[in-house]
């Protein structure tokens with residue numbers, strides 16, 4: 001377990017660097033102000049691939065801006081599965097990305113967070129925004145702030161995956177704030193209850209090669225107890241078992257194990273077949289654009 005990543009998140013949130021960065025974002029209104037700050041462009045977020053706290057895309061997403069927070073520390077619904085397998089804990093990202101996540105957390109604590117975010121969003125042409133490549137909704141207040149941003153920006157869709165089930169049940173999210181429920185072997189009962197209360201969004205599940213028996217039992221339970229579609233991701237963290245899994249093989253196994261219920265499972269195309277990226281696939285948000 002890369003505990004240093006979790007300890008690092010706490011250290012960075014308390015660092016002068018992250019605090020200075022958050023203050024710069026809060027006081028700047030445009031790229032020139034960011035560029036004139038004392039920070040490296042890739043840190044303050046100015047240039048082709050950034051705008052302030054927003055990073056414009058990654059290998060999986062394609063060109064979709066995203067807003068991230070430190071992993072696990074901002075995830076009240078974190079389970080033992082997260083600690084063992086969360087890709088954000090194991091990712092090889094540069095130190096700037098980690099500082100930016102810490103500063104993004106500090107920024108999100110401010111009462112004027114929706115105003116600041118909206119100021120920068122207005123300078124981005126993208127209609128889709130991903131929340132939390134790393135991190136999660138850590139409080140009702142924070143979730144309410146994104147709901148407010150989404151209400152103010154009805155022509156954009158904001159989408160995310162969450163394990164903060166208790167929080168999403170308490171907030172009336174607008175239609176263009178699309179929240180999918182991230183189930184795993186530790187929280188799937190609560191995921192089912194939450195979906196039955198909300199009746200919206202996908203339920204996602206990470207399939208771990210070698211744990212087929214457990215995973216198929218969980219998938220069956222979710223499918224039998226909701227009408228949700230399940231989006232299946234593939235565990236590709238470095239220390240996950242490296243079994244060769246083709247999409248065709250996976251389909252065969254799903255149909256054998258789940259019968260007609262398998263018709264409500266979607267294999268993540270990027271993870272099982274290598275393409276396309278989210279910006280082309282759009283399954284997780286296109287119904288809301």
Ligand code: SF4
Pocket residue numbers: 231267268269270276277278279281282283284285
């Ligand atoms: S289903 Fe499509 S949009 Fe959703 S995460 Fe996978 S590649 Fe991205």
